[in-house]
Amino acid sequence: MARVHVIGAGLAGLSAAVELSGGWQVSLYEAAPQAGGRCRSYFDSALGMTIDNGNHLLLSGNHAALAYANKIGGADKLAGPDEAAFDFCDLARNRRWTLRPNAGKLPWWILVPDRRVPNTAGLDYLALVKLLFAKPDQLLRPFLGTGGIARDLWDPLFVSALNTDPAEASAALAGAIVRETFAEGGAACRPLVAVEGLSAAFVDPALEFLRNRGADVRFGAKLRAIQFAEGRATALDFGEDIVTLAEEDRVVLAVTAPVATALLPGLTAPDEFRAIVNAHFAYPAPKSLPLLTGVIGGASEWLFGFSDRLSVTISAAERFLATPREELAATVWAEVQAVAGFSAPLPAWQIIKEKRATFAATPQQDALRPGVETQWRNVFLAGDWTRTSLPATIEGAIRSGRRAAAAVDVTLSTGF
Template identity: 30%
Template structure:
């Protein structure tokens, strides 16, 4: 009788970091039948998209939105059971408030792309007739560029806009309004490549690509509890408050304990990944720190009565950028809860809350006249000092691929080379890519054993 080959037990895959990239990688591996353990140093999952409790309310640390073209993120929501917990516009539609009571509206038409956005620009009342023509010409020129062209990583979006006749009014009321929110970097600093990716994909591609999606429940329900439950249902393990301090070829060190791993996915922020990944595995890791970081703050203002009628608005010519009604999501029973999302928040990130309040409360009264008669019942600020990497010229060349020189060691995160800017969509795509690499590695291990 031929000898029976002894069964081998493959150690679990270790996923380090419980943000969207790590959640996605762990879930995809568990769905594929790979034993996997997700390690998160904090007592929750979700990374920069999380919630906390304050005075009986559930507060999101920041407002996160997605677009219909974010297919990977929407796929993750579906697998987490969260599709019914978000609202997705039937048609891109944004009300934009300017100074002196002026307002405009950007609403796509029922036309094939990119013609669907032409009526929105042609009727955008925050721009004069000449500026609207500038914007249309700029959009046409932008649509001819390839975001993957490495030359676009060497120049700023602002320099390109200037070279294509986009004056200050168009920049402020259109390009900066959208680029700052999407890229967390202003047009004068952001590289042309990621800007082209955003505008071509969202506004100049499929007509429905830019339709906005907004969570109807706290982020913690979407990205923490739902993620833990989904991973566990598929046989994966989630370990919270578990800090990985070192990585070895076949193990991770977790809270001082060596734990075997058949493969490792490092899904932390780029600064943390640079300290965890051994130099021999990724000789270019020191370059990751040169990606720098760009902050976001969220200003939370609670009033004793409604002051904003729309679910959200964009604002131009003011430190107030985008405002969202969080009343129902947070569980506020009376009055209205507004969250102001402020990207590229270098000016504000280190300012005391009192200074931010002194600046933003009058601005909110200017933007929303009803706030002048309302009583402010609470005011606080949440800060993400390193919300995204700073997507300046040269940053694209610094973004690493998912594989390292060590077989079985992989990278995930919106800062890796996903082909997308640093967004939730990029994070999810990186997690899916890392999971594919791990599955190939594990299959090779199993066939060799």
């Protein structure tokens, strides 16, 4: 039987391996000592608890991610409100509101004042419709404008989704998000959070799933080079171990864009990246605090209220990379208290700065994203940086893995 060698155990690689493990022999290689890539949990000694290396949010319209979670048995680790609801707190103006899209596709919610952003009208939401027709070379800011609704809603939503400032972000990628969520109605917009950690929902069940199906999973296996001959990959060089590829073997390269371009001569891929900063505090969320709160008018952007900690995410966070960690922790903690409505000394904290968290979701970088196939007939690509039509999200990563697996299936089934 053919063997498929999946390089990289982030969500893209795990997704590909899970899809392929039902019909082919699978070997999964990961350079790090653990799986998950940028979407994983770890025990943090400073906090004395397990946290995620970055906070991530799913929406109920993320069908590939939810299908993956269901398949591996991790879906029960996701939690959220029964209906689409996004709580916001404006620190500068001391006001709060909840955005509540209705479940159906007909968006009557924009006509109901207590379901939309205060001091906005239904016509203000037409930006979503216009984004559906955005062209690949168009920037996002002209669609959103610079008025109150941009500040209070569009910027927080799209900066977090694209991890790129709207002034330089791709309108087409933003439109893809709208097409699969808001355009489908509130039933596709319900927020979901991995309340027991990202690994519990997306990583650990996948590894168990693969091992139960006979997959060979290897950690600490860094691919150093790929050998090529006659239009195909012939061997994988892991340093002390070289894996020779049989004619029928296939390779799914599910690594980061910089690693992929180093391994595959001539590969074009995104080469600009944007940062994300996450702040974690060992302080249980007050019972009155929603699981997720958008923060307006501060450094913080989204506050996650977990049972054992409070966590904040800041996207497109280049402006904070040079800020001392202690200073940033104090600033964010003050904002957390204001949003959550309590006063307490700064608890144990952790600041995680990911300088190259995602590719820059600009029109120029989007145009550099490669498809699944490569110039080598037995090598396929997966990763949120490949051409998924989405920005770098969990949904995009898992979708890329599924597409790579489908391409492998075709070539193995047809013999090409």
